[in-house]
Amino acid sequence: MTDSNKTATLTVHGETYELPVYSPTAGPDVIDIRKLYGDAGVFTYDPGFTSTASCDSTITYIDGEKGELLHRGYPIDQLAGKSHFLEVCYLLLYGELPVAKDLEQFETTITRHTMLHEQMQYFYRGFRRDAHPMAIMVGVVGAMSAFYHDSTDISDPHQREVASHRLIAKMPTIAAWAYKYHIGQPFVYPRNDLDYASNFLRMCFAVPAEEYEVNPILSRAMDRILTLHADHEQNASTSTVRLASSSGANPFACIAAGVACLWGPAHGGANQACLEMLEEIGSVDRIPEYIERAKDKNDPFRLMGFGHRVYKNFDPRAKVMKQSADEVLDLLGVENNPKLQVAKALEKQALEDPYFAEKKLFPNVDFYSGIILEAMGFPTSMFTPIFALSRTVGWVSQWKEMIADPQNKIGRPRQLYLGETMRDYVDIENR
Numbered sequence: 106m107t108d109s110n111k112t113a114t115l116t117v118h119g120e121t122y123e124l125p126v127y128s129p130t131a132g133p134d135v136i137d138i139r140k141l142y143g144d145a146g147v148f149t150y151d152p153g154f155t156s157t158a159s160c161d162s163t164i165t166y167i168d169g170e171k172g173e174l175l176h177r178g179y180p181i182d183q184l185a186g187k188s189h190f191l192e193v194c195y196l197l198l199y200g201e202l203p204v205a206k207d208l209e210q211f212e213t214t215i216t217r218h219t220m221l222h223e224q225m226q227y228f229y230r231g232f233r234r235d236a237h238p239m240a241i242m243v244g245v246v247g248a249m250s251a252f253y254h255d256s257t258d259i260s261d262p263h264q265r266e267v268a269s270h271r272l273i274a275k276m277p278t279i280a281a282w283a284y285k286y287h288i289g290q291p292f293v294y295p296r297n298d299l300d301y302a303s304n305f306l307r308m309c310f311a312v313p314a315e316e317y318e319v320n321p322i323l324s325r326a327m328d329r330i331l332t333l334h335a336d337h338e339q340n341a342s343t344s345t346v347r348l349a350s351s352s353g354a355n356p357f358a359c360i361a362a363g364v365a366c367l368w369g370p371a372h373g374g375a376n377q378a379c380l381e382m383l384e385e386i387g388s389v390d391r392i393p394e395y396i397e398r399a400k401d402k403n404d405p406f407r408l409m410g411f412g413h414r415v416y417k418n419f420d421p422r423a424k425v426m427k428q429s430a431d432e433v434l435d436l437l438g439v440e441n442n443p444k445l446q447v448a449k450a451l452e453k454q455a456l457e458d459p460y461f462a463e464k465k466l467f468p469n470v471d472f473y474s475g476i477i478l479e480a481m482g483f484p485t486s487m488f489t490p491i492f493a494l495s496r497t498v499g500w501v502s503q504w505k506e507m508i509a510d511p512q513n514k515i516g517r518p519r520q521l522y523l524g525e526t527m528r529d530y531v532d533i534e535n536r
């Protein structure tokens with residue numbers, strides 16, 4: 106934390122308080138209110154945390170006005186174009202791009218952690234076949250606490266490292282097996298001769314009855330999608346992981362909490378909801394009807410994949426994703442994909458509409474991702490599990506940063522209480 110000689114003056118109930126102000130390396134200054142309740146007897150009020158910095162971090166920086174996203178200082182479009190997912194994992198975890206020998210060692214370590222304990226298969230069999238893959242992931246990730254006891258002591262840096270590697274390595278297997286269980290096909294084991302994205306695709310789409318060759322176009326596109334979803338500052342699921350971790354809960358339980366939060370349609374579930382929306386719209390001539398619905402305060406409908414708490418400009422990930430959608434569908438020979446046509450027309454018409462312009466609503470990461478994933482052969486129910494397996498490295502990196510922070514303490518917000526003041530119990534015969 107940068108010490109500050111800058112202060113903010115607050116006058117409340119006739120008293121004046123000087124609050125320290127800290128300046129970041131990038132972004133807005135912050136006002137330190139940690140002593141406010143003790144000194145002034147008042148809370149700040151910020152439901153949804155629209156103006157609240159919950160921590161300090163060196164991992165990811167977002168400039169919402171400019172539409173910039175940096176991971177350890179590197180712009181997301183450069184990482185998506187020049188790097189690959191496991192190198193980005195290394196960058197997020199350790200803070201610097203690796204030299205060749207370190208990258209090779211890291212990739213070998215992750216590759217050799219991709220298998221699940223054989224007994225974990227039985228967890229899957231307890232679910233109904235039509236269970237949503239995210240329901241399965243929440244359960245199986247939490248169950249890792251019951252299988253990997255030798256990496257649950259968060260006070261041991263070595264165990265934190267092993268847990269981090271296990272989570273990053275095993276999430277593709279967990280997600281692929283959730284899909285296989287859902288469609289009634291046998292589980293496919295990971296292979297150590299395949300890269301991370303290719304391994305995941307093979308575990309999803311291979312069947313014992315024949316050899317499966319990974320399409321390099323699809324594995325490159327999958328790797329890019331994983332890179333684009335890897336981390337995103339203090340979003341809802343990352344904040345969930347941080348809050349769960351602040352009580353000292355083991356990493357597997359905390360990441361399971363992140364998976365649960367990500368599932369919501371306002372967050373990581375938006376990619377599934379967006380594709381379902383595009384399917385419902387169906388054709389370009391129905392777009393005006395849906396744009397009017399999105400603007401109607403009395404209609405709960407919102408354009409899924411549009412808007413963002415932080416970005417008030419294009420989500421830089423959406424730009425890369427849109428370009429990738431064009432490339433992948435073209436390379437796959439998918440001519441005139443109707444959902445892509447509707448998506449492009451919807452984006453154009455929405456961005457030309459004053460409502461969206463005034464509220465600074467732009468396509469976000471979830472607007473185009475589903476179109477690519479569907480073209481790869483994934484059902485919509487697998488879109489958020491893929492987001493979760495990518496975001497695991499972000500959750501784990503933020504968790505490691507927090508646990509190692511000597512200032513780390515249990516998160517315990519207060520409230521603006523609007524309920525009854527104290528009153529005496531009334532016996533039932535007198536009510």
Ligand code: SDX
Pocket residue numbers: 336337339340341370371372373375399400406407408409410411412413414415464466469470471
């Ligand atoms: C992700 O936080 C992250 O970083 C998340 C994420 C990550 O990588 O972790 O980027 C991933 O979750 C992306 C967002 C995916 N969600 C969606 O696409 C769902 C649709 N979008 C919205 O529900 C909404 O935009 C949110 C939830 C994303 C953001 O909501 P906010 O910041 O709380 O904003 P808000 O709901 O207060 O909206 C501000 C105004 C409102 O109108 P007014 O009340 O001011 O009149 O904009 C309107 C909203 O009604 N609005 C929309 C809209 N999003 C906001 N109107 C129509 N369609 C939309 N999509």
